[in-house]
Amino acid sequence: MNSHKSALEQKIIRVDLEPVGRRAEIQHGITLLEASQSAGVELVAVCGGVGTCGKCRVQLMEGALSPVTAVERRMFSESELVLGYRLACQAKPLSDVKINIPPESLTTLQRLQIEGQEATIAVEPSVIPVDLKIAPPDLYDLRADTTRLKDAARELPHPPAEPLCLDLPVLSNLSEQLRAHNWAVRLALRGGEVVVVLPQERALLGLAVDIGTTKVAAYLVDLASGVTLAKAGMLNPQVAYGEDVVSRIAYTNEHPAGRQVLQARLVEGLNTLVGQLCEQVDASPDQIVDAAVVGNTAIHHLFAGLPVRQLGAAPYLAAVSEALEIRACDLGLSLAPGTYVYLPPNIAGYVGADHVSALLAADAWRTAQTTVVLDIGTNTEISLVVNGRILSCSCASGPAFEGAHIHDGMRAAPGAIERVQIVDGTVRVQTIGNQPPVGICGTGILDAVAEMRAAGLVNHAGRLLVQKNGTTFTLVPASDTGHGRDILVTRRDINEIQLAKGAIRAGIEVLLREAGIASSAIEAFVVAGAFGTYLDVESAVRVGMFPDLPRICFQQVGNAAGIGAKQLLISARRREIAAGILERVEYIELTTHPEFTDVYMEAVGL
Amino acid sequence: MNSHKSALEQKIIRVDLEPVGRRAEIQHGITLLEASQSAGVELVAVCGGVGTCGKCRVQLMEGALSPVTAVERRMFSESELVLGYRLACQAKPLSDVKINIPPESLTTLQRLQIEGQEATIAVEPSVIPVDLKIAPPDLYDLRADTTRLKDAARELPHPPAEPLCLDLPVLSNLSEQLRAHNWAVRLALRGGEVVVVLPQERALLGLAVDIGTTKVAAYLVDLASGVTLAKAGMLNPQVAYGEDVVSRIAYTNEHPAGRQVLQARLVEGLNTLVGQLCEQVDASPDQIVDAAVVGNTAIHHLFAGLPVRQLGAAPYLAAVSEALEIRACDLGLSLAPGTYVYLPPNIAGYVGADHVSALLAADAWRTAQTTVVLDIGTNTEISLVVNGRILSCSCASGPAFEGAHIHDGMRAAPGAIERVQIVDGTVRVQTIGNQPPVGICGTGILDAVAEMRAAGLVNHAGRLLVQKNGTTFTLVPASDTGHGRDILVTRRDINEIQLAKGAIRAGIEVLLREAGIASSAIEAFVVAGAFGTYLDVESAVRVGMFPDLPRICFQQVGNAAGIGAKQLLISARRREIAAGILERVEYIELTTHPEFTDVYMEAVGL
DSSP states (O other), X not given: OHHHHHHHHHSOEEEEXXXXXXXXXXXXXXXXXXXXXXXXXXXXXXXXSSSSXXXXXXXXXXXXXXXXOHHHHHHSOHHHHHTTEEETTTOOBSSSEEEEOOGGGBOHHHHHHSXXXXXXXXXXXXXXXXXXXXXXXXXXXXXXXXXXXXXXXXXXXXXXXXXXXXXXXXXXXXXXXXXXXXXEEEEEEETTEEEEEEETTOOOEEEEEEEOSSEEEEEEEETTTOOEEEEEEEEOGGGXXXXXXXXXXXXXXXXXXHHHHHHHHHHHHHHHHHHHXXXXXXXOGGGEEEEEEEEOHHHHXXXXXXXXXXXXXTTOOOSOOSOEEEEHHHXXXXXXXXXEEEEOOOOBTTBOHHHHHHHHHTTTTTOOSOEEEEEOSSEEEEEEEETTEEXXXXXXXXXXXXXXXXXXXXXXXXXXXXXXXXXXXXXXEEEGGGOOOOEEOHHHHHXXXXXXXXXXXXXXXXOBOSSSSSSEEEEEOGGGSSSSSOEEEEHHHHHHHHHHHHHHHHHHHHHHHHHTOOGGGOOEEEEESHHHHHSOHHHHHHTTSXXXXXXXXXXXXXXXXXXXXXXXXXXXXXXXXHHHHHHHEEEOOSTTOTTHHHHHHXXXXX | OHHHHHHHHHSOEEXXXXXXXXXXXXXXXXXXHHHHHHTTOOBOOTTSSSSSSOOOEEEEEESOBOOOOHHHHHHSOHHHHHTTEEETTTOOBSSOEEEEOOGGGBOHHHHHHSOOOOOOOOOBOSOEEEEEEOOOOBTTBOOOHHHHHHHHHHTSSSOOSSOOBOOHHHHHHHHHHHHHTTTEEEEEEETTEEEEEEETTOOOEEEEEEEOSSEEEEEEEETTTOOEEEEEEEEOGGGGGOSSHHHHHHHHHHSXXXXXXHHHHHHHHHHHHHHHHHHHHTOOGGGEEEEEEEEOHHHHHHHHTOOOGGGSSTTOOOSOOSOEEEEHHHHTOOSSTTOEEEEOOOOBTTBOHHHHHHHHHTTTTTOOSOEEEEEOSSEEEEEEEETTEEEXXXXXXXXXXXXXXXXXXXXXXXXXXXXXXXXXXXXXXXXXXXXXXXXXXXXXXXXXXXXXXXXXXXXXXOOBOXXXXXXXXXXXXXXXXXXXXXXXXXXXXXXXXXXXXXXXXXXXXXXXXHHTOOGGGOOEEEEESHHXXXXXXXXXXXXXXXXXXXXXXXXXXXXXXXXXHXXXXXXXXXXXXXXXXXXXXEEOOSTTOTTHHHHHHHHTOO
């Protein structure tokens, strides 16, 4: 028996960490938290791994772990335990195991490395390759170049269903291309339309872009397989003309060519991103024969060069709501000459194509469950899917969760406090990159308010109860910070968070009332976007931003808009579904809704 | 009886001159030549009106003229007399008369004032107006601007057959336009496509352009009525980069952005022309919702920005032969934002869209007569219509007929000798504008060679027989010229004309051989273009450029390409016919034709 036990202890145990796709090889007796760290996967552990913060939740998918501890019994419901939920700091593998790490258990930097939850969909690209051998001209065969091309296509064993047509940007270089490639070419065909003429071995690529007000994420995708070959990001260059869309709209109203300037700056940036993507995989921009771009309505308009004046004043109308297919060259985007850029439909002036994309990525369009999908930002878009209906609204949640208007607020960058725990009056913080704290980002301020309320440091109305003057609370004293100054939470900060979370909750409540259901009827609560992915759901529930649903209902899905963009890129069917979503959505305007103000006033309390 | 006669003599006689549309009011006893002059209509009268040159031919349509004179009996065949042909210098009206003046009887300057022979066709424009009243937005009606527009169109008593679609250039200003016009607008619709949004009373206009290698003619047309509202012309700005298309192709081969430069210069010029046209009728360029542009294949390509390198080297291939519809904005043309420019098909590298347009204008596509249509220029395009076939070729006739490569050659401008007659060794000339002679234009040199041959001054081989050195013939001595120098015809000039006319005749003969018919089978011989309209058919026959057909077979139709362009502008049906012409045409390449060289060598003799 002893010798057997000894053998077991010496055996190497494999720990597969999903969805990050890393493997740790450990000795017996090591916790999952330590195993993850050894594989370079950082889990949230505000308490330092003693089991008191409950943040390092993971789920056992295969294999065996040490028995559930008393600490874990306090942290999890019975149903969660049945589903295999454990604390990584408590559980030790007894065999090779496969562990699922929910996004909320990963630290911010870690999460930036991974993709959101990506559903596998059928690859049905709108642009397909057709290889042609064309008879070269001679003195006795004087057909024009296009005629020669079309004749060769007609003579294929499986000719294209539609007769070929060539638009000016393709025609402009056709004669050179045919001769350069010795009359053996690959056409990229969009229906009958020739998008580009390439050498025969060249792969057809697609570009998916999620243009945020602040950040832009771009993906280069192989259109044959649907595989993402490269990704790259940048700051939206329009930030220089206004931090938010309202100030950018103001810029275009005040400058005669402002719209053109904003469009040109963004497209220049995108062309640089495209160059970087292509360099990563040794491809050429003229292999990019299809594109899908998502953004909120204002960003959508500013990208396409559409007017935004009417978006900046009541009743805040979109110029266009239906999906658009715009020639890349008309936008100044340097892709293949005949490439079209697909933009999904906008639901309303402040519920844009990016939200349609997120609804698509979250499979909300076909779910049978009563589902909330929301994407938190300066404007928060919320949809409620119930009984085949999709109710959508937008609420002005403000920039507090992006660290703006907060005394020591900052963006989610190294040194930002991203997690806060207050135990017996002691404040524990976790920073991005484990750097000395220099400020508080959105998830940190949300945690701070939730913990301060739980610790009795703040009352229901948001009043600070501890300090004499009642206006500030020292979260981290100067001695412990990276810059030698106190990091404070002010009464004003708390009020900002109250207004923000109150607006979001009020939006949810108005949709529930419109649907005639209670919040308890919600079966799935999908939180998309950067902040939504990094926030602590517990804190969001405790401050009243989210309804108090069983923990299992919440899904933090990452950049759903970006995932949706990729789906729209590789699947013509998804584009039809997006059009169908637009038809189905019932948009609820909160500013004129009779119950909104009452609901909002109620929702700002802590 | 005497009093009756006296009354007749005093009666004012009305002479209606067609197709110029002028009226002379004359006394009894006045000739038609004098009557025309009194109405400002200048007829060709090299002999000064004594009945010896036979150039002032006219045709009686209505009314009575004085009896046919002995002079006229010599000049006309019996069948011509039956058809009412007379010499204007001989015939005197006996009653109110209507007289038809063939183009060849008008002086050059006069002919520049009038249009070519324009057939009336049904007006079936591709773009039509639809007036809409749209519900303005408010806080409870938040539809996007495009949705609002489309909904209003669907609610019309007669909604458009196709659902509306709006391309980016139209979308870019839609929101402003709808608001500027208080939601009451006129749409210009091309199928379902919105070309522009205008105020409701605004007329829809079209632009027809004939781009020659040297000259450009533009017409502004009312699309509802088909009426030409204004016309304007200019020199083709590309002349600065090469006099002919070969040198322009060379320019684009030698300069990396040469193609773009040539395209931009031409389009700049066209935009200026459009501005002039609009000013003439107090219209705006954004009322121009359709356009048709014709030119030879190289000019077509250089206008559209298509590659021409392959046009400049054997086997001289067009990049595109089928008809194109290109967005005006893609070309840089400032018309309505969604306007497309229609370009008819090209038959071959040197038989272009302008020839298709001319075939259309000449009704050659549906004639039952064996018909030749030709347009003489540096390249001469020739078509033979016979038994439902259309055989076409192009021959390199060179620039001699434009006054180039001729010792005293000049363009058709004031002071250019346009008609020559040699009677009993005496040379009579007529100049453009009746100015003192300073040079010889194409029609003049053709006449000169024909007359010199008839007068025995030149032999069959083109050798000068009079002067001792045999190299020059003095057409006008220095004392009679405007610049005080002899105006000469050199042996070299005669050879240039021989080569030019030989090429044209050889082209005609090769087509006849391909069709297996003799020249005598030709029933109609249509000569189009500027030189073709001004030339003396008699001279052309005498030098052997044209076959010796009954005079009645020849029609000089003016700018047929321009007329065809106008037809293509106002009639979608004509565009279908143009496509049908391309399908039917059998292009004969002369450079590789086995019989061409023999035929050519034979055709250069005088």
